[in-house]
Amino acid sequence: MKSIFSHSEEETRTFGREIGKSLSKGDIVALFGELGAGKTVLVKGICEGLGITEGVKSPSFTIVREYISQKPRQSANKVYHIDLYRITDPSTILVQEIYEYLRKRNGIYIIEWADRIEDILPPNTIKIYLKIINETTREIFCP
Numbered sequence: 001m002k003s004i005f006s007h008s009e010e011e012t013r014t015f016g017r018e019i020g021k022s023l024s025k026g027d028i029v030a031l032f033g034e035l036g037a038g039k040t041v042l043v044k045g046i047c048e049g050l051g052i053t054e055g056v057k058s059p060s061f062t063i064v065r066e067y068i069s070q071k072p073r074q075s076a077n078k079v080y081h082i083d084l085y086r087i088t089d090p091s092t093i094l095v096q097e098i099y100e101y102l103r104k105r106n107g108i109y110i111i112e113w114a115d116r117i118e119d120i121l122p123p124n125t126i127k128i129y130l131k132i133i134n135e136t137t138r139e140i141f142c143p
């Protein structure tokens with residue numbers, strides 16, 4: 001179990017970069033944490049660590065955004081950024097589709113609001129919990 005405290009957006013991003021460098025194709029990173037906890041900030045860092053240079057932002061009209069790494073590592077050149085915020089009442093079909101999608105292990109998957117599909121996350125999913133401590137402090141916890 002590992003818990004760190006981040007005191008700024010930049011620190012969270014730096015932490016994300018380190019995580020990104022350690023990922024390889026097929027990895028699934030599931031992020032948990034309330035609104036404004038810093039999930040997207042962490043995703044930006046993870047993507048930087050993976051060599052993504054294009055703008056990383058949460059998918060707004062779709063559930064998934066796909067990025068291509070400019071310096072692929074371990075054949076992982078695709079990163080899928082999934083945001084399930086709007087999926088408040090996941091239909092069985094949608095959850096099934098996401099399950100099939102993850103199962104392909106086609107790239108690296110990073111999921112915001114992963115609690116929405118916690119039941120279908122594979123056992124080796126990397127789970128990261130973000131907690132707001134105060135305005136600028138976040139606890140980032142990896143069980």
Ligand SMILES: Nc1ncnc2c1ncn2[C@@H]1O[C@H](COP(=O)(O)OP(=O)(O)OP(=O)(O)O)[C@@H](O)[C@H]1O
Nearest residue numbers: 006007008009012035036037038039040041136138
């Ligand atoms: N230590 C910190 N780490 C990350 N973000 C921080 C920190 N301190 C303050 N912030 C601020 O908190 C906000 C985090 O926003 P972010 O979009 O990453 O959250 P989120 O968890 O993705 O929220 P949402 O559920 O809306 O997607 C940003 O405005 C950021 O500047």
Ligand SMILES: [Mg+2]
Nearest residue numbers: 039040058112
């Ligand atoms: Mg977000």
